[in-house]
Amino acid sequence: MNIFMIHPHDIYSPLEPWTVRVKKLAMEFAAKGHKVTLAYFPLDSSEAGKIKDEGGIRIVSLDRRLGAIVLFKNIARVVRLSSEADVIHFQKCYYYAALPALVASVLKDKPLHYDWDDWETKIFYYSNPRQRMVGEFLNIFERLIPRAVDTVSVSSDHLRGLSMRLGVKKANIFSAPVGADLGRFNQQVMAKFKGGVKGKYSICRYLVMYLGQLHGGQYAELFINAAASILKTRKDVHFMIIGDGYRLGELKELARSSGALENFIFTGFVPHDEIPAYLADADVCVACFEDNNITRCKSPLKIVEYLACGKAIAASNVGEVRNMVGGTGVLTEPGDHESLSKGILLLLDDERLRDSLGKSAAERARRKYNWRSTAANLLDAYDMAIRLKKFS
Numbered sequence: 001m002n003i004f005m006i007h008p009h010d011i012y013s014p015l016e017p018w019t020v021r022v023k024k025l026a027m028e029f030a031a032k033g034h035k036v037t038l039a040y041f042p043l044d045s046s047e048a049g050k051i052k053d054e055g056g057i058r059i060v061s062l063d064r065r066l067g068a069i070v071l072f073k074n075i076a077r078v079v080r081l082s083s084e085a086d087v088i089h090f091q092k093c094y095y096y097a098a099l100p101a102l103v104a105s106v107l108k109d110k111p112l113h114y115d116w117d118d119w120e121t122k123i124f125y126y127s128n129p130r131q132r133m134v135g136e137f138l139n140i141f142e143r144l145i146p147r148a149v150d151t152v153s154v155s156s157d158h159l160r161g162l163s164m165r166l167g168v169k170k171a172n173i174f175s176a177p178v179g180a181d182l183g184r185f186n187q188q189v190m191a192k193f194k195g196g197v198k199g200k201y202s203i204c205r206y207l208v209m210y211l212g213q214l215h216g217g218q219y220a221e222l223f224i225n226a227a228a229s230i231l232k233t234r235k236d237v238h239f240m241i242i243g244d245g246y247r248l249g250e251l252k253e254l255a256r257s258s259g260a261l262e263n264f265i266f267t268g269f270v271p272h273d274e275i276p277a278y279l280a281d282a283d284v285c286v287a288c289f290e291d292n293n294i295t296r297c298k299s300p301l302k303i304v305e306y307l308a309c310g311k312a313i314a315a316s317n318v319g320e321v322r323n324m325v326g327g328t329g330v331l332t333e334p335g336d337h338e339s340l341s342k343g344i345l346l347l348l349d350d351e352r353l354r355d356s357l358g359k360s361a362a363e364r365a366r367r368k369y370n371w372r373s374t375a376a377n378l379l380d381a382y383d384m385a386i387r388l389k390k391f392s
């Protein structure tokens with residue numbers, strides 16, 4: 001199959017790490033013998049217009065600058081590039097990537113697949129509450145796109161329900177949660193790194209770890225408040241936040257003001273390839289959220305990587321998290337740091353429970369939450385899209 005994939009962000013920038021999804025899927029398709037073209041939009045406009053081959057995937061950079069002329073040039077380029085494609089796949093609802101995909105599908109009569117992994121309008125308003133005009137433009141696109149494509153993949157049951165409310169047939173919706181890279185995130189790799197991070201930071205006993213971007217809608221403050229609660233009675237626990245973002249300074253101040261800073265480590269940005277070395281030394285891994293429209297739609301990457309590494313997990317019971325953890329971790333009340341602290345303590349106090357849950361977690365990742373499984377679901381979606389286009 002000849003697959004043409006389009007992503008609206010920079011697949012090489014650490015500022016946009018969520019592009020790992022489209023990169024891993026493209027790699028899985030190429031590994032299965034499919035011909036893959038991946039178009040993306042670099043942050044640096046000087047990178048636009050380049051084509052290269054990388055791991056058997058043709059990588060094409062488009063122009064991310066604003067303006068009608070740039071948009072028309074991108075549309076024309078996508079139309080040309082899609083000529084030989086069997087299916088066009090695009091992720092997210094940003095107009096500068098979605099419009100070229102939609103136009104190419106119509107002009108070249110190509111099946112069109114939409115990969116819906118987040119409720120982008122809700123995320124936008126969370127960070128930009130005053131930009132109503134831009135937000136409503138995004139909202140219109142996000143609601144129209146599912147009706148204009150042949151098939152849709154969703155990262156959560158909440159997005160599945162939203163797709164159906166927007167008029168997408170149930171048979172045309174496919175599950176596509178995030179997946180772990182089992183070659184890098186597994187218990188054998190963990191064994192090689194064991195002790196390195198604890199030694200680096202002089203941690204003698206327990207290490208509780210949070211992995212994620214420190215931007216809006218990530219809720220790392222729940223982790224810090226839970227840590228402060230635990231440290232009132234336990235001094236043998238260290239807490240680590242791995243990640244960077246504009247909230248880093250604010251979160252450090254919260255750790256200081258809550259009295260947790262002495263037992264807290266903020267690593268800042270860590271390359272994704274180095275994350276397994278950190279997870280290797282975690283006694284408990286945390287994924288905490290509030291309950292809202294953003295978190296109900298998410299399929300958090302941190303959770304599948306915790307699973308694959310065989311880690312004991314304390315996670316907020318919201319949205320897709322319950323399905324992902326699937327009985328292999330401790331679920332806590334969303335938005336409640338005291339509930340989170342109790343969940344963490346339950347795991348810290350019971351080594352057998354940690355080990356048992358960790359083994360079940362690793363097996364769950366091997367069976368379901370990996371990029372190979374997600375790619376297989378998407379190939380089924382493409383087959384459906386091709387059939388629908390053929391008989392339409």
